[in-house]
Amino acid sequence: MEALTWHGEQDVRVDEVPKPEVVNPSDAVIEITATAICGSDLHLYNGYMPGMREGDVLGHEPMGEVVEVGDEVETLEVGDRVVVPFTIGCGSCWFCGEDMYSLCDNSNPNAEVARKAMGHSPAGLLGFSHLLGGYAGGQAEYLRVPYADVGPVKIESDLPDEQVLFLSDIFPTGYMAAENAEIEPEDTVAVWGCGPVGQFAIQSAWMLGANRVIAIDRIQERLDMASSHGDAETINFEHEDVYDRLMEMTGDRGPDRCIDAVGTEAHGTGLKGVTEKVKQEMHLQDDRVHVLRQAIKCCRKGGTISVPGVYLREGDNVPLGPMMNKALTIKTGQTHVQRYLDPLLEKIEDGEIDPSFVISHEEPLTSGPELYDTFNRKDDECIKVMLTP
Numbered sequence: 001m002e003a004l005t006w007h008g009e010q011d012v013r014v015d016e017v018p019k020p021e022v023v024n025p026s027d028a029v030i031e032i033t034a035t036a037i038c039g040s041d042l043h044l045y046n047g048y049m050p051g052m053r054e055g056d057v058l059g060h061e062p063m064g065e066v067v068e069v070g071d072e073v074e075t076l077e078v079g080d081r082v083v084v085p086f087t088i089g090c091g092s093c094w095f096c097g098e099d100m101y102s103l104c105d106n107s108n109p110n111a112e113v114a115r116k117a118m119g120h121s122p123a124g125l126l127g128f129s130h131l132l133g134g135y136a137g138g139q140a141e142y143l144r145v146p147y148a149d150v151g152p153v154k155i156e157s158d159l160p161d162e163q164v165l166f167l168s169d170i171f172p173t174g175y176m177a178a179e180n181a182e183i184e185p186e187d188t189v190a191v192w193g194c195g196p197v198g199q200f201a202i203q204s205a206w207m208l209g210a211n212r213v214i215a216i217d218r219i220q221e222r223l224d225m226a227s228s229h230g231d232a233e234t235i236n237f238e239h240e241d242v243y244d245r246l247m248e249m250t251g252d253r254g255p256d257r258c259i260d261a262v263g264t265e266a267h268g269t270g271l272k273g274v275t276e277k278v279k280q281e282m283h284l285q286d287d288r289v290h291v292l293r294q295a296i297k298c299c300r301k302g303g304t305i306s307v308p309g310v311y312l313r314e315g316d317n318v319p320l321g322p323m324m325n326k327a328l329t330i331k332t333g334q335t336h337v338q339r340y341l342d343p344l345l346e347k348i349e350d351g352e353i354d355p356s357f358v359i360s361h362e363e364p365l366t367s368g369p370e371l372y373d374t375f376n377r378k379d380d381e382c383i384k385v386m387l388t389p
């Protein structure tokens, strides 16, 4: 079958690889009908994620039709249409029992390595590094789905793929980011990053009762989407000083809740577009932007910072002093996708949201290598890429 594979920094190829099969009795295999490229894939693409191997199959936002099930699978049958979460949960450990699937104790076969680095291992993730399980991903014609009774959500209505695909990751991720921000009525919520995750964080902040949403980015079409579709006020950090502008907009108080939907680097853009002032203010030790620092500085005293953006390194120069003295709460984590599947599918079915608004590019899987490049450079007004095998 054809699949998008990793061959080193900024080298994604279409390769012929063996079609996956049921390996464990709790597995299913699905034939992919739609799959997407995520901001998290860019960490792998740009070589920031350790533990990648040549030929790894990429992709963690897939959906499709079940074509094979293992003997122990009870909830799925051949022919079912499913969306697959990127987080792999065994369903039986303490963390899965507490609905914290991205912290599953059993789904990372390389847990010992992760444990050495972090003290404990998070869950295995589809289409990620070998440090997080080395599971082949879903930018392919077929995918093996481990623990098939715990992950996939069945789509029984005739909603098109475009509307349900993002249950695999970015809609739940934006939603959990807003939940983690502990939004209360009257709150002003600032969202850094107007990529797909930021867009869903904006939508979700409104759903959870925000009074005001302010979106920050430098890419005009993303800011435009945040304001036209997301009803947010916007700040272009290339043209305006984010701290000064936020203080002005909030009567010097700062936003009550801040969401960092950017993470460890400004993807692919390096420092292009980041002003000297921002660089100095963020005390950049290397050439990567650090939004969390800025959020800590801007957040109102006693406020909350939610971090769906992925950070990959230790340290990252987090200002603990200001965080402590301003009494801030910081919440973060990979999304517990399984927790949100049913309630968010209901919102889509009820017409409360149509997640397809983020799609800017819909192309065949074989265009993947080009589109990784386009999405990475944020060229061609690219916001979200959906691929069809």
Ligand code: NAD
Pocket (backbone or CB within 6 Å): 038, 039, 040, 041, 042, 043, 169, 170, 173, 192, 193, 194, 195, 196, 197, 198, 216, 217, 218, 219, 222, 237, 261, 262, 263, 264, 265, 266, 267, 289, 290, 291, 307, 308, 309, 310, 311, 333, 334, 335, 383
């Ligand atoms: P993306 O690359 O499309 O979007 C990132 C946006 O941040 C871009 O629009 C970029 O211009 C903007 N940006 C860069 N520097 C900035 C700065 N200094 N201030 C404000 N904005 C800035 O990626 P995405 O798909 O939206 O993902 C965003 C982040 O969320 C990534 O780190 C990704 O890994 C992470 N993510 C986390 C989870 C999770 O489970 N926690 C799931 C999916 C994605």
Ligand code: ZN
Pocket (backbone or CB within 6 Å): 038, 039, 040, 041, 060, 061, 086, 169, 170
């Ligand atoms: Zn993702």
